[in-house]
Amino acid sequence: MKKIAVLIEIRDGKLKPSNLGVCSAAHESGGECIAFLLEGNAADAAATLQEYGIEKVVEIFTTHGAASWNPEVWAEAIIQAMVYYEIHALLGLASMQGKDLLARVAARLEAPLLMDCIAVNLVRHTAKKSQFSGKAIAEFKTCGDYHVYGIRPNALTAVPAPCRAAVESFKASTGSPGLSVKNLQPGLANDIDLTEANVIISGGRGMENGDNFNLLHACAQTISAAVGASRAAVDAGWVSHALQVGQTGKTVSPKVYIACGISGSVQHFAGMKTAGIIIAINKDPHAAIMSKCDYAVCANLFDIVPALTRKLRKPHKGSK
Amino acid sequence: MNIYVCVKHVPDTAATIRVGADYRIDEDITFIMNPYDENAVEEAVRLKKRMAGAEVIAVTLGKAAAEATLRSALAMGADRAILVRSDKHHDCITTAGALCAAIRQDGNPDLIFTGRESIDAEGFQTMYRMGVNLGIPVASNVIAFDMDGQRVSVISEMEAGEHACLEMTTPCIIGAGKGLNQPSYPKLPDILQARKKTITVIDEEQSGTHSSASRVETVILEIASEERQPEALEGSAEEIADAIVGILRNEAKVLMNS
Ligand SMILES: Cc1cc2nc3c(=O)[nH]c(=O)nc-3n(C[C@H](O)[C@H](O)[C@H](O)COP(=O)(O)OP(=O)(O)OC[C@H]3O[C@@H](n4cnc5c(N)ncnc54)[C@H](O)[C@@H]3O)c2cc1C
Numbered sequence: 126m127k128k129i130a131v132l133i134e135i136r137d138g139k140l141k142p143s144n145l146g147v148c149s150a151a152h153e154s155g156g157e158c159i160a161f162l163l164e165g166n167a168a169d170a171a172a173t174l175q176e177y178g179i180e181k182v183v184e185i186f187t188t189h190g191a192a193s194w195n196p197e198v199w200a201e202a203i204i205q206a207m208v209y210y211e212i213h214a215l216l217g218l219a220s221m222q223g224k225d226l227l228a229r230v231a232a233r234l235e236a237p238l239l240m241d242c243i244a245v246n247l248v249r250h251t252a253k254k255s256q257f258s259g260k261a262i263a264e265f266k267t268c269g270d271y272h273v274y275g276i277r278p279n280a281l282t283a284v285p286a287p288c289r290a291a292v293e294s295f296k297a298s299t300g301s302p303g304l305s306v307k308n309l310q311p312g313l314a315n316d317i318d319l320t321e322a323n324v325i326i327s328g329g330r331g332m333e334n335g336d337n338f339n340l341l342h343a344c345a346q347t348i349s350a351a352v353g354a355s356r357a358a359v360d361a362g363w364v365s366h367a368l369q370v371g372q373t374g375k376t377v378s379p380k381v382y383i384a385c386g387i388s389g390s391v392q393h394f395a396g397m398k399t400a401g402i403i404i405a406i407n408k409d410p411h412a413a414i415m416s417k418c419d420y421a422v423c424a425n426l427f428d429i430v431p432a433l434t435r436k437l438r439k440p441h442k443g444s445k
Numbered sequence: 446m447n448i449y450v451c452v453k454h455v456p457d458t459a460a461t462i463r464v465g466a467d468y469r470i471d472e473d474i475t476f477i478m479n480p481y482d483e484n485a486v487e488e489a490v491r492l493k494k495r496m497a498g499a500e501v502i503a504v505t506l507g508k509a510a511a512e513a514t515l516r517s518a519l520a521m522g523a524d525r526a527i528l529v530r531s532d533k534h535h536d537c538i539t540t541a542g543a544l545c546a547a548i549r550q551d552g553n554p555d556l557i558f559t560g561r562e563s564i565d566a567e568g569f570q571t572m573y574r575m576g577v578n579l580g581i582p583v584a585s586n587v588i589a590f591d592m593d594g595q596r597v598s599v600i601s602e603m604e605a606g607e608h609a610c611l612e613m614t615t616p617c618i619i620g621a622g623k624g625l626n627q628p629s630y631p632k633l634p635d636i637l638q639a640r641k642k643t644i645t646v647i648d649e650e651q652s653g654t655h656s657s658a659s660r661v662e663t664v665i666l667e668i669a670s671e672e673r674q675p676e677a678l679e680g681s682a683e684e685i686a687d688a689i690v691g692i693l694r695n696e697a698k699v700l701m702n703s
C-alpha cells in the first residue's frame with residue numbers, strides 16, 4: 126500500500142489548525158498516512174491527528190537536538206525518515222517554514238515540488254495551484270520517484286476520519302550543515318499569524334495614518350482575528366511589511382476577509398482572492414473591490430469599524 | 446569576486462493574462478523583471494560597490510525577448526549578462542539546471558542572488574535546486590544581508606514577523622525578499638550605458654544541462670475566476686455592523702456561541 130507522509134507544523138508548542146486539512150488530503154488518497162513531527166511533542170499532537178486519518182505519528186530526532194533548529198539539518202532528517210518509512214509523497218503546509226523545508230527536501234531528492242497548492246490528488250499525482258500571481262490556476266502532474274506538495278494554509282477542509290495513531294520515534298543521523306542558525310527572533314506578541322487566521326481585517330490607504338490601525342486591532346482583538354494591510358499602508362510606514370497581503374506580501378485564505386479602505390488592485394487580490402467571504406468597506410462604489418467581493422459596504426470605514434467593534438465586544442468572547 | 450544574479454522576464458503584474466493553445470499564455474503583453482529579482486540585483490550592485498574588483502553578472506533563462514530584462518539589470522548596475530536562450534517551457538528542475546550550467550561555464554561564483562519566488566510560475570524553489578546542483582548553501586526570503594570576508598550573515602523572514610539570523614560561507618545563494626532593499630530606478634545615463642554592455646547569448650542545448658527523470662507537466666491552465674456576486678449591505682452604521690456580525694456568526698461560523 127502507498128504511504129504518504131504529512132509534515133506537521135507546530136507553533137508555540139501547539140499544532141497549527143491548518144495542518145488538519147493537509148492530513149485530510151493525505152487520507153483521501155486511501156494510502157497509509159504518517160505524520161512527521163520534528164523534535165515536537167508527538168504524543169500531544171497524535172491525539173488530534175488521529176481524528177483526521179493519521180495512522181502513525183513519527184517524531185523525528187536529529188543528531189543536533191531540539192534546541193538547535195536548522196533547516197538544512199531538518200531537511201536531511203526528513204529525507205532519512207522518508208527513506209526509512211518508504212514514503213514517496215510528502216505533503217506539508219506552504220507556510221514560511223514549509224516553503225523553506227519542503228523545497229530543501231525536494232531539491233535534495235531531485236523530486237518535483239508544487240508549492241502553494243489549493244487542491245491535490247495523490248492517486249494521479251496532480252495538484253492545482255495559482256500561476257501569474259493568482260491570475261490563472263494550473264493543474265500540474267508531477268512525475269518522478271518522489272512527489273512533494275506544499276498546501277496553501279486553510280485551502281483544504283479538514284474532514285474528521287477517526288482512527289488510532291501509534292507514536293514512534295525515528296533517530297536521524299544528521300551531518301554538519303553548510304548553514305548555521307545564529308538566533309531566532311520572535312515576532313511581536315500581537316502579530317497573529319496572518320496565514321493561519323480565520324478572519325482577517327485589513328486596512329489600506331483609506332486608514333489615513335498608522336494610529337488609525339488601532340481601530341482595526343481593537344476590532345480584530347474581539348474575535349482573535351488578524352490585522353492585514355495593503356501595500357499602500359505598508360509603504361506609507363503605517364504598519365510593518367509582515368502585515369502586507371498581496372503579491373509581494375502574504376497569500377492568505379481566511380474564512381472571512383474584511384477590507385477597509387482598500388481599492389482592490391490586482392496585486393492585492395493576488396494575496397486574498399481565495400478567501401471564503403470577502404467583505405469590502407469602501408466610500409467609493411466604483412472601487413474595483415466593490416464588484417469583486419461578496420458583501421459591499423459603501424460607507425465611511427470610520428463609522429463602520431467602531432460600530433462593528435462595539436457589537437462584537439458585547440455578546441461573544443472569541444472566535445473558534 | 447564573481448556575483449551572479451538570476452533575473453527572470455515575467456508578465457507585468459498589471460497585464461491581463463490570456464491562455465491560448467497548448468496552455469501557453471498570450472505573450473503579446475508587457476513583461477518586466479520579476480519584482481524580487483530587482484531586490485536581488487540591487488543588493489548585488491550595492492555589494493559590488495563596496496568590493497574592489499567585484500563583478501556582477503546577470504543571468505536569465507528565457508526567450509530572446511528576455512534580453513530586455515537583462516538590459517534592465519545592466520542599467521541597475523550589473524556589469525554584463527548571460528542569456529540562456531530557449532523557446533521551451535521549463536519547470537523549476539530544468540531551469541535550475543540550465544542556470545547552474547551557464548554559471549559554471551562562465552566562472553566560479555562567490556555569491557548568487559535570486560528572488561525568493563518568480564511571480565509567474567510561483568515556484569519557490571529554483572534557488573534551493575541550484576544550491577544542491579552546485580553543492581552550496583542557500584538562504585531565502587532574505588530581508589537583510591551582510592558580508593565580512595568569506596562570511597555571509599542574513600536575516601530570513603519567517604512567520605508572523607519572526608526572524609531567523611543565519612550564517613554561511615561563500616560561495617552561497619541568497620533568495621531576496623521584498624524588504625531587503627529599495628531598488629533604485631536607473632537614470633537615463635545608466636540606461637544608455639547599459640546598451641553598450643555585453644550580453645552573451647548561449648543556446649540552452651549547448652549549455653550542457655542534464656535531463657532529470659523528475660518533472661512537472663501542465664495538465665490544465667485556465668484563468669482564475671474572480672466572479673463573486675456582491676450583495677450591498679445598506680443602512681445605518683449600526684445596521685451594517687449587525688449585518689456583518691450576522692455573516693460572521695451564521696454564514697462563516699467563526700464566532701463562538703455565547
Ligand atoms: C510589483 C507590484 C507589487 C505589488 N504588490 C502589492 C501587494 O503585495 N499588496 C498590495 O496591497 N498592493 C501591492 N501593490 C500595489 C497595488 O498596485 C496598489 O497600489 C495598492 O494595493 C493600493 O493600496 P490601497 O488599496 O490601500 O490604496 P488605494 O488604491 O489608494 O485605495 C484606497 C481606497 O480607500 C478608499 N477610502 C478612502 N477613505 C476611506 C474611508 N474613510 N472609508 C472607506 N473607504 C475609504 C478609497 O475609496 C480607495 O478605494 C503592488 C504593486 C506592484 C507594481
Ligand SMILES: Nc1ncnc2c1ncn2[C@@H]1O[C@H](COP(=O)(O)O)[C@@H](O)[C@H]1O
Nearest residue numbers: 451452506559560562563568569570571
Ligand atoms: N528562467 C529564469 N531565469 C532566471 N532566473 C530564474 C528563472 N526562473 C527562476 N529564476 C530565479 O529563481 C527565483 C525563484 O524562482 P521560482 O522558483 O520560479 O519561484 C527567481 O526569483 C529568479 O531569481
